[in-house]
Amino acid sequence: MNTKICYGSDEIDITLPDDSKVMIAKQQDIPAYKQPLQAVVQALDTPIGSPRLSFLARKYNKALILVTDFTRAMPYPLLLPPLIDEIRAGGITERNIRILIASGTHRPMTEQELIEHLGQDIVSRFAVWPHEWWKSESLCNLGYTKNGTPITVNKLLVEDSLLVGVGVVKPHRDAGWSGGAKIIQPGTSGNDTTGATHWLAAQYSCEEILGVTDNPVREEIEEIASRVGLDFILNCVQDESHHICYASAGDFIAAHRDNVNFARPYYTIPFSCEADIFIAGSSPVQQSMWSVGSGPNWAQTMMKKGGAMLLASRCPNGICPEHPEIEQFGYLPREGLQNLIRSGRIKDLAAASHMQHGGEKIFEKDIHVTFFCDDLSKEQINNLSFTQSKDFSTSVSHAVSLAGPAPNIIIYPGYDFTTLIPQRSA
Numbered sequence: 052m053n054t055k056i057c058y059g060s061d062e063i064d065i066t067l068p069d070d071s072k073v074m075i076a077k078q079q080d081i082p083a084y085k086q087p088l089q090a091v092v093q094a095l096d097t098p099i100g101s102p103r104l105s106f107l108a109r110k111y112n113k114a115l116i117l118v119t120d121f122t123r124a125m126p127y128p129l130l131l132p133p134l135i136d137e138i139r140a141g142g143i144t145e146r147n148i149r150i151l152i153a154s155g156t157h158r159p160m161t162e163q164e165l166i167e168h169l170g171q172d173i174v175s176r177f178a179v180w181p182h183e184w185w186k187s188e189s190l191c192n193l194g195y196t197k198n199g200t201p202i203t204v205n206k207l208l209v210e211d212s213l214l215v216g217v218g219v220v221k222p223h224r225d226a227g228w229s230g231g232a233k234i235i236q237p238g239t240s241g242n243d244t245t246g247a248t249h250w251l252a253a254q255y256s257c258e259e260i261l262g263v264t265d266n267p268v269r270e271e272i273e274e275i276a277s278r279v280g281l282d283f284i285l286n287c288v289q290d291e292s293h294h295i296c297y298a299s300a301g302d303f304i305a306a307h308r309d310n311v312n313f314a315r316p317y318y319t320i321p322f323s324c325e326a327d328i329f330i331a332g333s334s335p336v337q338q339s340m341w342s343v344g345s346g347p348n349w350a351q352t353m354m355k356k357g358g359a360m361l362l363a364s365r366c367p368n369g370i371c372p373e374h375p376e377i378e379q380f381g382y383l384p385r386e387g388l389q390n391l392i393r394s395g396r397i398k399d400l401a402a403a404s405h406m407q408h409g410g411e412k413i414f415e416k417d418i419h420v421t422f423f424c425d426d427l428s429k430e431q432i433n434n435l436s437f438t439q440s441k442d443f444s445t446s447v448s449h450a451v452s453l454a455g456p457a458p459n460i461i462i463y464p465g466y467d468f469t470t471l472i473p474q475r476s477a
Contacts, residue, residue, distance in 0.1 A: 056332030057465040058423075059365035063443050065330065067460060068451060072324070076353075076463045076471060078221075079317045083294035087126070092133050094285065094298040100305030104134070104283050107213060108141020113149070114213040117234045120154040121164050122336045123219055124293045128170030130217055134285055143213065150179045151207055153216070153238025156245055156373050156401060157341070159183075180207065182239050185373075190241045196274045200248060203241030208279050216284045216303065220310035222318050222470040224348040224408065225252035227263045230286045231307030232276035237401075240275070246400030248272060253404040257348055257411075262318070262472035264311055276303055288314045291465075321476040325355040326461040327454040330447065333364030334465050340435070341371040345382055345409030351416050352473045353461055359450040360412070363423040363443050370431060374402035381435040382409030409435070421446045 052067045054075075067073060084090040095104060108114065116134065119125055138148060150173070152160060159181040166174050173179075182205055183189040191209055193202040208214060216234030223229045225248070237245040252260055252268045260266050281303045288297040288310055299309040329350045337343050343364045350360060370378035376397050383391070388407055391397040412418045413436050422432050423440035432439040440446040451458055 054462060055464065056330060056363060056462065057334055058363045059333055059337070060335050063332065063363055065444065065447055065462070067447070070457045071451070072457060072459045074322065074326075074459075074461045076320055076461050078291060078320075078471060081288065081290045081296040081317045083290050083296050087295040088129055088133065090295065091130060091285070091287075091298050094300040095133055095137050098283070098301030098306065099299055099309050100302030101283060104137040104215065104300070105141035107282050108138050108143050111143060111211065111213040113147040113210065114138045114143045114215065115207055115210070116148065116150045117153045117214070117216040117239060118150060118169070119218050119234070119238070120152050120157055121160055121168050122157060122342060123229075124336065125168075125217075125219055125289075126293065126295060127168060127217070128173065129295070130285065130287070131169070131173055134215065134217065138213065138215070141213075145176065148177055149207070150177050151205065151239060152179065152181050153218075153234045154182045154184075155237040155240075156184050156242055158368065158373060184241055184245075193278055196271055196278075198271060200251075200271050200275070201241075201243045202275050202278055203244045204235065204275075204279055205239040208235070208239055214280055214282045216281055218284070218286055220286050220288050220307065220314055222262045222349075222472050224257060224261050224470060225249055225268060225404070226272055227260055227266045227269050228307070228311050228314075230310060231284060231303050232269075232272045232281065234284070235276040235279050235281055236272045242399065242401060244275065246404070249404035250400035253407045257352055261349055261470065262315065264308065273304060286310045288317075315472070318470075318472050319474050320471045321474050322353050322461075323476050324459045325358070326353055327355055327358050327458040328450050328460045329354050329358065329360045329463070330460065331360070331362050331463040332465050333362075337364050337366075339366050339368040339371045340377060341374060341405065344405065345412050345420055345435075345437075347463060347470065348408050349470055349473055350461070350463070351412045351418060354416065354418060357417045358419075359454065360418050360420045361423075361440070361443070361446055361450060362420065363440075366424050366426040369426070370435075371402070371405075374399055374405065376402040377406060378431065378434070380406065382406050382413055384410050384414040421450070
C-alpha cells in the first residue's frame with residue numbers, strides 16, 4: 052500500500068506491506084455551507100440564549116472582538132464583516148471597534164500573518180492588538196475561581212467594552228471542546244491562569260476530558276469567562292479544508308453547546324483493534340513542539356501498550372521558546388515531573404501539563420516515539436525521550452518489521468490542532 056502524510060507544506064511518501072491492516076484516521080466529511088456568508092448572517096440574526104448583538108451593543112461605546120491566532124485556521128475575512136455590521140447597528144462607531152488576537156501563550160503573529168489571517172481590509176480598518184501574555188503590565192488579576200484558579204487576563208477585557216469572541220469548535224484534550232469560553236482562557240489569559248487549567252486537565256485521563264462537554268476544566272474556563280463578562284460569541288464548525296459547515300451565535304455557553312451537538316458525530320472515530328503502529332503527519336501551522344507534542348493526545352487510546360508512534364513535523368521555531376522547561380527537561384514520567392514541580396525546578400504548569408501528556412504515552416503506555424524533523428538536532432530530539440529518524444521511510448519499515456506480520460496501522464495524514472474522539476466498536 053502506498054500513501055502520503057503531510058510534512059508542513061510538503062508531503063512524505065509511505066509504502067506499507069500489502070498484509071498491513073491500515074486505517075486512515077480523519078474527521079468524517081461534513082457538508083459545507085453553499086452560502087456561508089448567508090449562514091453566518093442567519094446565525095447572528097437568530098442568537099441562542101442571548102439578545103441580538105446589536106441590542107447588546109447599545110449599552111457600550113466601544114467593542115473588543117477576540118479572534119484566534121494563526122494556529123487555528125479560520126475564514127475571518129468572511130466571518131468578521133457581518134459581525135462588525137451588527138455591532139455598528141447597535142451604535143458603536145467603527146473607530147471604537149478593536150480586535151485582540153487570542154493567542155494564549157503562543158508567539159505573536161507577524162504583520163503578514165495578520166493580513167493572511169484576518170484579511171487586508173480588516174487589518175487596514177481596525178486596531179489589531181496582540182495578547183502580550185508575558186508582560187505583567189498588559190494583565191490584571193480578578194481574584195480566583197471558587198476552586199482557587201487565579202484569574203489573570205488581558206487588561207483590555209475589563210474595560211467598559213462589548214466583548215465578543217469568534218472561534219472554532221472541535222474536540223480538545225484539555226477542555227473537552229475548543230470554542231466558547233476558550234477565547235478567554237487560555238486565549239487572553241496570563242500564564243498562571245493557563246498553567247492552572249492545563250495542569251488541572253493533566254490530572255485526568257484523555258478519555259475523561261476529550262469530547263466531554265461538561266468536565267472540571269470546562270467548568271473553570273466558563274467561570275473565568277463569566278467573571279470577565281464575555282457578552283457574545285460567534286462559533287463555527289469546519290471541514291478539513293476549513294470551510295464553514297455550521298455556525299451559531301449568542302450566549303457563550305448555549306451557542307457553544309449548539310455547535311458541539313452538531314460537531315460531535317463528525318469528529319467521533321470508531322475503531323475495533325488497537326494499533327501496533329500510529330503514523331502522524333503535520334500541518335504548516337505546527338511550528339514548534341508545543342503544537343506537535345508527542346503526537347495526537349488521543350492516539351494513545353487507540354494504541355497497544357508497547358506500540359510504536361512515528362511523527363513527522365517541521366519545528367522552525369524550535370522546541371518551545373515560550374515554555375523553555377519543555378526543552379530543558381523533555382517528556383517525563385508522572386512522578387518525576389511532580390517531584391520537579393514540588394522542588395520548584397519547574398514553575399510553569401502549562402509546560403508541565405504538556406510534558407505530562409507526552410509522558411503518559413512514552414512511560415505509562417510504553418509507546419516508542421520516533422520523530423523526523425529537519426529543524427531539530429539529534430540531541431534535542433533524544434532529550435524529549437524520542438528517537439531521531441534520519442529517513443522516515445526507513446523508520447516506518449523498521450517499525451513494521453518489529454511489529455510482525457499483518458500489523459494494525461493507523462495513519463493520521465495531516466495532524467494539526469484537529470483532535471478526534473476515538474470510540475471503540477465491537
